[in-house]
Amino acid sequence: MSGKQLQKVLEGLPPEQLEFRANPVMMSNRELLGHLVDTYRAYVAERDGRTYEWGSFSPAGLSAEDLGSAYVESRTGALAAAQAATTNEALVSGLGFIVLHDGYHIGQFCANRMAADPNWNPYVIYED
Numbered sequence: 001m002s003g004k005q006l007q008k009v010l011e012g013l014p015p016e017q018l019e020f021r022a023n024p025v026m027m028s029n030r031e032l033l034g035h036l037v038d039t040y041r042a043y044v045a046e047r048d049g050r051t052y053e054w055g056s057f058s059p060a061g062l063s064a065e066d067l068g069s070a071y072v073e074s075r076t077g078a079l080a081a082a083q084a085a086t087t088n089e090a091l092v093s094g095l096g097f098i099v100l101h102d103g104y105h106i107g108q109f110c111a112n113r114m115a116a117d118p119n120w121n122p123y124v125i126y127e128d
Contacts, residue, residue, distance in 0.1 A: 002102035003075070005125040006036075009109040015064040022115035029112050030067065032105055034059030037070050040078035043097035047081050047090050 010033075018030040027035060037057045045052035057074075059067050075098075082094030110122045 002099050002106065003079075005106045006075075006102055006109075008125040008127065009106055009113060010068075011124075013064075013113070017112070017116050018064060018067070020112055020116045022111045026108060026111070029109065030059050030062075032108055032112075033067050033071050036102070036105060037074045039097055039101055040074035043078045043094060044081045046093060046097075047085065 013029065018033075019028050021028045021031075034057055037059070038052075038054060041057060042052040042054060057070070059070075062070070078094070078098055082091065082098060085091040085094055106125065110125065113120045114122055
């Protein structure tokens with residue numbers, strides 16, 4: 001469900017809104033995407049017993065396409081790692097890193113989209 005909601009909130013995101021933030025203390029859409037890439041990579045590293053250096057992925061200067069590709073690749077890898085989890089601990093960690101964490105940031109993306117474009121419909125995240 002969180003993957004579908006992320007897809008819907010990012011669908012049609014104008015590249016000029018990548019730097020937008022609804023509130024000065026919130027992350028911009030670019031920063032949110034970069035943070036999600038970092039999170040997915042951190043989960044894979046943790047599941048594999050490695051230490052991940054948070055902030056090692058920088059979305060700065062990436063085109064919308066390259067940032068989108070990094071997001072899709074890292075999320076796909078994290079989902080595959082969660083599906084291959086062989087311990088309850090690894091699975092629970094995946095739920096935290098992916099499902100719960102995604103939901104938190106879906107709300108931020110929606111807030112950014114609504115503030116940047118009052119005509120954007122936030123209920124689209126619930127549509128098929």
